[in-house]
Amino acid sequence: MLALRSLRQTRAVPSLRALSTSAVVRDPKLKDLLGKFSDPSSPFYLAPGEVGPASPDDHTVARALPGQELEAAGWTPPVVNPDGDSVDMAPHLDPKLNRTRAAIHEWFDSNGFDPKGRLEWPVAWGEQDMFAHVNNVSYVRYLESQRMRWCQTLKEDMGPELTDDFMNGRRTGWILKDISVRYRYPVTYPDTVLMAAKITNIDQKRATFHMSSAIWAVKANKLALTSDATMVVYDYDKLTKGVMTDHIYDVLKKRAGEV
Numbered sequence: 001m002l003a004l005r006s007l008r009q010t011r012a013v014p015s016l017r018a019l020s021t022s023a024v025v026r027d028p029k030l031k032d033l034l035g036k037f038s039d040p041s042s043p044f045y046l047a048p049g050e051v052g053p054a055s056p057d058d059h060t061v062a063r064a065l066p067g068q069e070l071e072a073a074g075w076t077p078p079v080v081n082p083d084g085d086s087v088d089m090a091p092h093l094d095p096k097l098n099r100t101r102a103a104i105h106e107w108f109d110s111n112g113f114d115p116k117g118r119l120e121w122p123v124a125w126g127e128q129d130m131f132a133h134v135n136n137v138s139y140v141r142y143l144e145s146q147r148m149r150w151c152q153t154l155k156e157d158m159g160p161e162l163t164d165d166f167m168n169g170r171r172t173g174w175i176l177k178d179i180s181v182r183y184r185y186p187v188t189y190p191d192t193v194l195m196a197a198k199i200t201n202i203d204q205k206r207a208t209f210h211m212s213s214a215i216w217a218v219k220a221n222k223l224a225l226t227s228d229a230t231m232v233v234y235d236y237d238k239l240t241k242g243v244m245t246d247h248i249y250d251v252l253k254k255r256a257g258e259v
Helices: 002-010 013-020 028-037 099-110 136-152 160-168 246-255
Strands: 119-122 172-183 192-203 208-217 222-235
Touching (some): 099 192
Protein backbone atom coordinates (compact mmCIF):
# COMPACT_ATOMS: atom_id res chain seq x y z
CA MET A 1 0.00 0.00 0.00
CA LEU A 2 2.92 2.35 0.75
CA ALA A 3 4.33 1.64 -2.69
CA LEU A 4 0.97 2.42 -4.30
CA ARG A 5 0.68 5.66 -2.29
CA SER A 6 4.14 6.70 -3.42
CA LEU A 7 3.28 5.78 -7.00
CA ARG A 8 0.12 7.89 -6.93
CA GLN A 9 2.08 10.86 -5.57
CA THR A 10 4.84 10.81 -8.15
CA ARG A 11 3.51 9.35 -11.41
CA ALA A 12 1.25 10.97 -13.99
CA VAL A 13 -1.97 9.34 -15.14
CA PRO A 14 -0.68 8.03 -18.53
CA SER A 15 1.87 5.95 -16.60
CA LEU A 16 -0.85 4.71 -14.26
CA ARG A 17 -3.00 3.72 -17.21
CA ALA A 18 -0.12 1.78 -18.67
CA LEU A 19 0.59 0.12 -15.35
CA SER A 20 -3.06 -0.84 -14.80
CA THR A 21 -3.03 -2.82 -18.04
CA SER A 22 0.43 -4.25 -17.52
CA ALA A 23 0.98 -7.91 -16.81
CA VAL A 24 2.96 -6.83 -13.75
CA VAL A 25 -0.29 -5.98 -11.92
CA ARG A 26 -1.96 -9.32 -11.22
CA ASP A 27 -3.92 -8.36 -8.10
CA PRO A 28 -7.52 -7.58 -9.23
CA LYS A 29 -8.07 -5.16 -6.34
CA LEU A 30 -4.90 -3.23 -7.13
CA LYS A 31 -5.74 -3.18 -10.84
CA ASP A 32 -9.22 -1.85 -10.04
CA LEU A 33 -7.80 0.90 -7.83
CA LEU A 34 -5.27 1.92 -10.47
CA GLY A 35 -8.10 2.06 -12.99
CA LYS A 36 -9.93 4.59 -10.82
CA PHE A 37 -7.08 7.05 -11.22
CA SER A 38 -7.87 7.31 -14.95
CA ASP A 39 -11.67 7.28 -14.63
CA PRO A 40 -13.01 10.89 -14.75
CA SER A 41 -16.13 9.85 -12.82
CA SER A 42 -14.06 8.56 -9.89
CA PRO A 43 -13.10 10.74 -6.90
CA PHE A 44 -9.60 9.25 -7.30
CA TYR A 45 -9.25 10.61 -10.86
CA LEU A 46 -5.95 12.25 -11.81
CA ALA A 47 -5.77 14.11 -15.11
CA PRO A 48 -2.58 13.83 -17.21
CA GLY A 49 0.29 15.60 -15.47
CA GLU A 50 -1.41 15.79 -12.06
CA VAL A 51 -0.19 14.24 -8.82
CA GLY A 52 -2.04 12.92 -5.80
CA PRO A 53 -1.95 14.12 -2.18
CA ALA A 54 1.27 14.04 -0.23
CA SER A 55 -0.22 11.90 2.56
CA PRO A 56 -3.54 10.36 3.69
CA ASP A 57 -4.07 13.49 5.84
CA ASP A 58 -3.67 15.82 2.85
CA HIS A 59 -7.15 16.55 1.50
CA THR A 60 -6.05 19.15 -1.04
CA VAL A 61 -6.09 18.52 -4.78
CA ALA A 62 -3.85 19.43 -7.69
CA ARG A 63 -6.46 21.81 -9.13
CA ALA A 64 -9.84 23.24 -8.23
CA LEU A 65 -12.63 20.68 -8.31
CA PRO A 66 -16.16 21.66 -9.34
CA GLY A 67 -17.45 23.75 -6.48
CA GLN A 68 -14.12 24.21 -4.76
CA GLU A 69 -13.68 27.75 -6.05
CA LEU A 70 -16.49 29.63 -7.74
CA GLU A 71 -14.15 31.53 -10.02
CA ALA A 72 -12.02 28.52 -10.89
CA ALA A 73 -15.14 26.58 -11.79
CA GLY A 74 -16.20 29.38 -14.13
CA TRP A 75 -19.36 30.20 -12.21
CA THR A 76 -21.47 33.21 -13.13
CA PRO A 77 -24.64 34.48 -11.43
CA PRO A 78 -27.77 32.44 -12.22
CA VAL A 79 -29.34 33.17 -15.61
CA VAL A 80 -33.08 32.72 -15.99
CA ASN A 81 -34.35 31.68 -19.41
CA PRO A 82 -37.71 32.81 -20.87
CA ASP A 83 -39.43 29.75 -19.40
CA GLY A 84 -38.43 30.82 -15.90
CA ASP A 85 -35.97 27.95 -15.32
CA SER A 86 -32.57 28.65 -13.84
CA VAL A 87 -29.92 27.41 -16.26
CA ASP A 88 -26.88 28.15 -14.14
CA MET A 89 -26.12 27.82 -10.45
CA ALA A 90 -23.20 27.78 -8.05
CA PRO A 91 -21.19 24.57 -8.54
CA HIS A 92 -21.50 23.49 -4.91
CA LEU A 93 -25.29 23.58 -5.30
CA ASP A 94 -25.39 21.86 -8.69
CA PRO A 95 -26.20 18.15 -8.24
CA LYS A 96 -24.61 17.40 -11.63
CA LEU A 97 -21.19 18.40 -10.33
CA ASN A 98 -20.84 15.68 -7.76
CA ARG A 99 -17.16 14.82 -7.89
CA THR A 100 -16.40 16.74 -4.71
CA ARG A 101 -19.34 15.12 -2.95
CA ALA A 102 -18.18 11.68 -4.07
CA ALA A 103 -14.73 12.33 -2.62
CA ILE A 104 -16.26 13.48 0.68
CA HIS A 105 -18.40 10.35 0.94
CA GLU A 106 -15.31 8.26 0.17
CA TRP A 107 -13.63 9.92 3.16
CA PHE A 108 -16.66 9.22 5.36
CA ASP A 109 -16.66 5.57 4.24
CA SER A 110 -12.94 5.08 4.80
CA ASN A 111 -13.21 6.54 8.31
CA GLY A 112 -16.07 4.27 9.37
CA PHE A 113 -18.95 6.73 9.34
CA ASP A 114 -22.46 5.32 9.10
CA PRO A 115 -23.67 5.41 5.48
CA LYS A 116 -27.18 6.08 6.79
CA GLY A 117 -28.30 9.39 8.22
CA ARG A 118 -25.84 11.58 6.34
CA LEU A 119 -27.14 15.09 5.78
CA GLU A 120 -26.41 17.83 3.26
CA TRP A 121 -27.25 21.29 4.55
CA PRO A 122 -27.07 24.74 2.87
CA VAL A 123 -25.23 27.48 4.73
CA ALA A 124 -27.37 30.57 5.36
CA TRP A 125 -25.87 34.03 5.01
CA GLY A 126 -27.22 35.02 8.43
CA GLU A 127 -25.28 32.20 10.10
CA GLN A 128 -22.06 34.18 9.62
CA ASP A 129 -20.81 36.39 12.41
CA MET A 130 -18.82 39.64 12.47
CA PHE A 131 -15.68 37.68 11.57
CA ALA A 132 -17.30 36.72 8.23
CA HIS A 133 -17.50 32.98 8.80
CA VAL A 134 -20.17 30.65 10.14
CA ASN A 135 -20.60 31.27 13.85
CA ASN A 136 -19.42 28.50 16.17
CA VAL A 137 -22.89 27.91 17.58
CA SER A 138 -24.31 27.26 14.11
CA TYR A 139 -22.13 24.18 13.69
CA VAL A 140 -23.62 22.66 16.84
CA ARG A 141 -27.08 23.26 15.38
CA TYR A 142 -25.99 21.56 12.16
CA LEU A 143 -24.94 18.53 14.22
CA GLU A 144 -28.29 18.51 16.00
CA SER A 145 -30.12 18.27 12.68
CA GLN A 146 -27.78 15.51 11.53
CA ARG A 147 -28.35 13.53 14.75
CA MET A 148 -32.10 13.68 14.20
CA ARG A 149 -31.73 12.62 10.57
CA TRP A 150 -29.63 9.67 11.74
CA CYS A 151 -32.26 8.84 14.36
CA GLN A 152 -34.94 8.74 11.65
CA THR A 153 -33.01 5.99 9.87
CA LEU A 154 -33.34 3.70 12.90
CA LYS A 155 -36.99 3.02 12.08
CA GLU A 156 -36.12 -0.02 9.95
CA ASP A 157 -34.34 -1.76 12.85
CA MET A 158 -35.89 -0.20 15.94
CA GLY A 159 -39.50 -0.05 14.76
CA PRO A 160 -41.67 3.00 13.98
CA GLU A 161 -43.22 3.44 17.45
CA LEU A 162 -39.96 3.46 19.40
CA THR A 163 -38.28 5.61 16.75
CA ASP A 164 -41.09 8.17 17.00
CA ASP A 165 -40.61 8.23 20.78
CA PHE A 166 -36.91 8.93 20.29
CA MET A 167 -37.66 11.64 17.72
CA ASN A 168 -40.30 13.40 19.81
CA GLY A 169 -38.90 13.09 23.34
CA ARG A 170 -41.61 10.96 24.92
CA ARG A 171 -41.53 7.76 26.96
CA THR A 172 -38.12 6.25 26.14
CA GLY A 173 -35.77 8.39 24.10
CA TRP A 174 -32.31 9.79 24.44
CA ILE A 175 -30.77 13.08 25.36
CA LEU A 176 -27.47 14.82 24.71
CA LYS A 177 -25.23 14.66 27.80
CA ASP A 178 -22.17 16.46 26.49
CA ILE A 179 -20.49 17.46 23.25
CA SER A 180 -16.96 18.52 22.30
CA VAL A 181 -16.16 20.25 19.03
CA ARG A 182 -12.92 20.80 17.15
CA TYR A 183 -13.15 23.59 14.59
CA ARG A 184 -10.88 22.88 11.65
CA TYR A 185 -11.88 25.24 8.84
CA PRO A 186 -13.96 28.48 8.81
CA VAL A 187 -16.94 27.96 6.49
CA THR A 188 -18.29 31.01 4.67
CA TYR A 189 -21.39 31.78 2.63
CA PRO A 190 -22.21 30.56 0.05
CA ASP A 191 -21.44 26.93 0.75
CA THR A 192 -23.06 23.63 1.60
CA VAL A 193 -21.98 21.23 4.33
CA LEU A 194 -22.08 17.44 4.35
CA MET A 195 -22.37 15.69 7.70
CA ALA A 196 -22.02 12.12 8.91
CA ALA A 197 -21.88 10.29 12.24
CA LYS A 198 -20.75 6.97 13.68
CA ILE A 199 -21.58 5.20 16.94
CA THR A 200 -18.88 4.02 19.37
CA ASN A 201 -18.47 2.97 23.03
CA ILE A 202 -21.93 1.56 23.71
CA ASP A 203 -22.39 0.98 27.45
CA GLN A 204 -25.67 -0.83 28.15
CA LYS A 205 -25.26 -0.69 31.93
CA ARG A 206 -24.80 3.08 31.93
CA ALA A 207 -27.34 3.49 29.11
CA THR A 208 -24.90 5.62 27.13
CA PHE A 209 -23.16 5.64 23.77
CA HIS A 210 -20.81 7.99 21.97
CA MET A 211 -21.50 9.64 18.62
CA SER A 212 -18.59 10.93 16.56
CA SER A 213 -19.46 13.37 13.78
CA ALA A 214 -17.74 15.23 10.95
CA ILE A 215 -18.71 18.23 8.84
CA TRP A 216 -17.22 18.87 5.38
CA ALA A 217 -17.57 22.13 3.44
CA VAL A 218 -18.47 21.24 -0.15
CA LYS A 219 -17.47 24.48 -1.90
CA ALA A 220 -14.19 24.71 -0.05
CA ASN A 221 -13.69 20.91 -0.12
CA LYS A 222 -12.35 21.08 3.43
CA LEU A 223 -12.95 19.13 6.62
CA ALA A 224 -14.58 21.88 8.66
CA LEU A 225 -15.28 20.22 12.00
CA THR A 226 -15.09 17.02 14.02
CA SER A 227 -17.14 16.34 17.11
CA ASP A 228 -17.66 13.78 19.88
CA ALA A 229 -20.87 13.58 21.89
CA THR A 230 -22.24 11.40 24.67
CA MET A 231 -25.87 10.31 24.34
CA VAL A 232 -27.92 8.91 27.23
CA VAL A 233 -31.10 6.82 27.02
CA TYR A 234 -33.67 8.94 28.85
CA ASP A 235 -37.06 8.30 30.47
CA TYR A 236 -39.13 11.33 29.51
CA ASP A 237 -42.04 10.28 31.72
CA LYS A 238 -39.91 10.14 34.87
CA LEU A 239 -37.41 12.81 33.70
CA THR A 240 -34.46 10.63 34.61
CA LYS A 241 -31.92 8.32 32.99
CA GLY A 242 -33.67 5.45 31.27
CA VAL A 243 -32.87 1.81 30.59
CA MET A 244 -31.05 0.65 27.48
CA THR A 245 -33.04 -2.46 26.66
CA ASP A 246 -31.49 -5.41 24.84
CA HIS A 247 -33.41 -4.35 21.74
CA ILE A 248 -31.96 -0.82 21.74
CA TYR A 249 -28.52 -2.20 22.55
CA ASP A 250 -28.65 -4.65 19.63
CA VAL A 251 -29.78 -1.94 17.21
CA LEU A 252 -26.95 0.37 18.26
CA LYS A 253 -24.40 -2.42 17.99
CA LYS A 254 -25.63 -3.20 14.48
CA ARG A 255 -25.32 0.44 13.41
CA ALA A 256 -21.87 0.60 14.98
CA GLY A 257 -20.87 -2.36 12.83
CA GLU A 258 -20.20 -4.59 15.82
CA VAL A 259 -22.50 -7.40 14.69
